[in-house]
Amino acid sequence: MTHSAQIEPTGAPVIQMRDVSKWFGQFQVLHEVDLDVGKGERVVVCGPSGSGKSTLIRCINRLEVHQSGQIVVNGLELSDNVKNIEKIRRNIGMVFQNFNLFPHLTVLENLTLGPMLTRHMKKAAAEELAMHFLHKVRIPEQAQKYPLQLSGGQQQRVAIARSLCMEPEIMLFDEPTSALDPEMIKEVLDTMIELAESGMTMIVVTHEMGFARTVADKVVFMADGRKVEAAPPEEFFGNPREHRTRAFLDQILKH
Amino acid sequence: MTDATPGRLGKPPTRRPKDLLYSESFRTALYQVALAAGVVLLGLYLYQNVVENLGRQNIATGFGFLDEVSQFEIGERLIDYSSRDSYGRALLVGLMNTLSVSAAGIVVATVIGFAVGIMRVSTNWLLQRIALTYVEIVRNIPVILQVIFWAAVIRNLPAPRQALDLWGLGFLSNRGLTFLLPAAHPAHVWMLAAFAAGIAAASVAARMARRHREATGRYVDMLWPCIGLILGPPVLVWLGFGAPHELSFPERQGFNFTGGATISPEFVALMAGIALYSSGFIAEIVRAGIQATPRGQVEAARSIALRPRFILRYVVLPQALRVIVPPLTSQYVSLIKNSSIAVVIGYPDLVNIGNTVMNQTGQAVEAIAVMMTVFLAISLVTSLAMNFYNRLVAIKER
Ligand SMILES: Nc1ncnc2c1ncn2[C@@H]1O[C@H](COP(=O)(O)OP(=O)(O)OP(=O)(O)O)[C@@H](O)[C@H]1O
Numbered sequence A: 001m002t003h004s005a006q007i008e009p010t011g012a013p014v015i016q017m018r019d020v021s022k023w024f025g026q027f028q029v030l031h032e033v034d035l036d037v038g039k040g041e042r043v044v045v046c047g048p049s050g051s052g053k054s055t056l057i058r059c060i061n062r063l064e065v066h067q068s069g070q071i072v073v074n075g076l077e078l079s080d081n082v083k084n085i086e087k088i089r090r091n092i093g094m095v096f097q098n099f100n101l102f103p104h105l106t107v108l109e110n111l112t113l114g115p116m117l118t119r120h121m122k123k124a125a126a127e128e129l130a131m132h133f134l135h136k137v138r139i140p141e142q143a144q145k146y147p148l149q150l151s152g153g154q155q156q157r158v159a160i161a162r163s164l165c166m167e168p169e170i171m172l173f174d175e176p177t178s179a180l181d182p183e184m185i186k187e188v189l190d191t192m193i194e195l196a197e198s199g200m201t202m203i204v205v206t207h208e209m210g211f212a213r214t215v216a217d218k219v220v221f222m223a224d225g226r227k228v229e230a231a232p233p234e235e236f237f238g239n240p241r242e243h244r245t246r247a248f249l250d251q252i253l254k255h
Numbered sequence B: 001m002t003d004a005t006p007g008r009l010g011k012p013p014t015r016r017p018k019d020l021l022y023s024e025s026f027r028t029a030l031y032q033v034a035l036a037a038g039v040v041l042l043g044l045y046l047y048q049n050v051v052e053n054l055g056r057q058n059i060a061t062g063f064g065f066l067d068e069v070s071q072f073e074i075g076e077r078l079i080d081y082s083s084r085d086s087y088g089r090a091l092l093v094g095l096m097n098t099l100s101v102s103a104a105g106i107v108v109a110t111v112i113g114f115a116v117g118i119m120r121v122s123t124n125w126l127l128q129r130i131a132l133t134y135v136e137i138v139r140n141i142p143v144i145l146q147v148i149f150w151a152a153v154i155r156n157l158p159a160p161r162q163a164l165d166l167w168g169l170g171f172l173s174n175r176g177l178t179f180l181l182p183a184a185h186p187a188h189v190w191m192l193a194a195f196a197a198g199i200a201a202a203s204v205a206a207r208m209a210r211r212h213r214e215a216t217g218r219y220v221d222m223l224w225p226c227i228g229l230i231l232g233p234p235v236l237v238w239l240g241f242g243a244p245h246e247l248s249f250p251e252r253q254g255f256n257f258t259g260g261a262t263i264s265p266e267f268v269a270l271m272a273g274i275a276l277y278s279s280g281f282i283a284e285i286v287r288a289g290i291q292a293t294p295r296g297q298v299e300a301a302r303s304i305a306l307r308p309r310f311i312l313r314y315v316v317l318p319q320a321l322r323v324i325v326p327p328l329t330s331q332y333v334s335l336i337k338n339s340s341i342a343v344v345i346g347y348p349d350l351v352n353i354g355n356t357v358m359n360q361t362g363q364a365v366e367a368i369a370v371m372m373t374v375f376l377a378i379s380l381v382t383s384l385a386m387n388f389y390n391r392l393v394a395i396k397e398r
C-alpha cells in the first residue's frame, strides 16, 4: 500500500483534530473540538444525547463535512479532495448503531464487496480474507446467509468483520450495542475487546461504562457540541474535574 | 410429577365418523369442493340461458363468425388487411394496434416518469415543485379526459398547408406527426441484425470482464467497450453497404404529405393521453424506490471507500429496483388496459374493432369473450413475469 510510508512512528497521533467546528444550518453542532488519537490508542466518547458524539466521529471519515478547523488522518488532511477522502476511508473502518449491512447480499458478499472493488483483490483471496475475519468474530457458519436471517448481535459482528476486511488501521464505533438486546451486547463487546487487545486504534461512542473503564486509554466527555473533559478512565470516573461530567456520570451510573 | 412419556398416554384415539365433521382439514376441503361446484353450476346455468335466449332470437352462437368476411375497412394497420378479409383478421389488426400504441406509450411513460421521479427528489427547489405540480395534474385528471384533450389539441392544429415545421425534420399538423425517415434500403434489415448481435456480444463481454475481475482483482471499465460493441456492428454494416444516406423527406402536397412517415392524430392523441397519465404514477413509484434505500446503506458503502459509481451499481440500484419494478409492471398493465379508451377518439384498437364486429354479427358474448381473453392473457403473462422476477431478487429474511 502506498500510504503505509506516511504512518508516523508509534505513539504519534494518527488522528489530529484542531478547532473543528460544524453547523447544521444555523445550529452549531461542534464547537472548536480538539482531539488527538495516537496509534493503538483506545478512546471512548460519551455524553448526553444530541451532544454531537456521532457528528464528531462521522467527520473523521467524512460522512459529515466540517466547516472550519483541521482534521488530519495519517498525515493526510481531510478536504474535498476525493483522492484523499478515498485513501482515508480505506484506512478507517466504521461500525454503525443499526449495522447497515447490505440486505441484498449474503454475509460473505457483504464482506468481499469492499476488498474486491476498492482493494482490487481477487475473489478467491477476498473470500479467504472474509472467512478469516468471520472466524475472528466467531460466526464462520453464517457466511452463506443473508443479514436479515441473523440475530442483532450476529449482524453487528458481521458489520465489524466487514470493516476489518478492509484491513483498516483505525476503527470507529457509533453506539454499536445500543440497538441490541442485553444478552447480545456481551458478544459484541467481547469482539471489540479482542480487537482492542490486538492493538487496533479505536474511537468508540458508547454508554457502556464498564467497557470504557476496562478498555479505554482515554475517555472524552462531550456536551452541547463541546469537548468538556478528556482523561484516562481512572481519573475520569474517580475524580472528574467538571461538574457537568459529574452530573452525567451520576445519572448514568445510578442504574 | 406428571412426567408424561409418549407411550403412557393411553391408547391412540379411535376415529369415529362423527370426528370427521370436526376435522379442520376435512372442513376446508369440503368448503372448497362446495364452492367449486357452485361456480360450475352457476356458469352452466348462465351459459344455458344465453344459448336459449340467442336461439329464440335466431342469433348464431359459437366462434364460426371469426372466419366470415368482415366487409369493413380499417384505416390504420400494421399488417395487410382489406374488407375482404375475415373478422378474425380484423381483430388481429386491432390487437396489433393495441400493442403498438401501448408499446409506444410504455416507452414514453417510462422515460418521462423516471425523469420526473428523479426531479421529485432533487435538491433543487424549483425542479422539485415543477415535478410535483406535473404529477398532481396528470394523475388527478381522468385519463379519458386527457385523451379527448389531446385529440382536440391535434384536431385544432393547422392543416398540412400551414403545418408547424419541426426544424426541417418533420411537421405537426391536424394530419398527425409527419417526420423524415431514411429511405427504405436492404441494409436496414442487416443493420438491425448486427445491432442484436452487438447486444449479445456486449453482454458476453461484460460477463467476461466480471470473471476477469474476480480472478485477478483488476477492474476493467466496460461502459465504453460495451457501447462500442453495440453500436459498432450496425455502423460497419451500414458502411459495408456503401453508407446509403438517402433520406425520405416529408413534403407538403395538396391537402396532405408525401414521403417520410406519418403517425395518425388518433395514435398520437391516445398515446399522449395514456402515457402522460401513467407517467405521473411512474414518477411516484420511482421516487418511492429511490427514497426506500436508507441513508445508512450509502454511508456504509462510503465507509468501505466505495466510489459513487459502485455505490449506485452495487448498493443503491439493486435495492431500489426491488421496490420499483413490481408496481412499475402493474402500471404497464394498466396502461395497456387504458388503451381501450381508443373507442372514444376512433383509433382502431382491439376494443374498437371488437365493437364493430359485435355490431355486425350480433355475437356480443363471443366478441366480448375474445377481447376479455386477450386482455386477461396480457395481464397474466405480465404478472407471471413479475412473480418470476420477485422470486429471483427477493431479499431473504427469516
Ligand atoms: N443531518 C442533520 N441535520 C440537522 N441536524 C442534525 C443532523 N444530524 C444531527 N443533527 C443535530 O446535531 C446534534 C448532534 O447530533 P449527534 O447525532 O451528533 O448527537 P449524538 O451525541 O450522537 O446523540 P445520540 O446520543 O442521540 O446519538 C443534535 O442536536 C442533532 O439534532
Ligand SMILES: [Mg+2]
Binding pocket: A053, A054, A055, A174, A175
Ligand atoms: Mg449518535
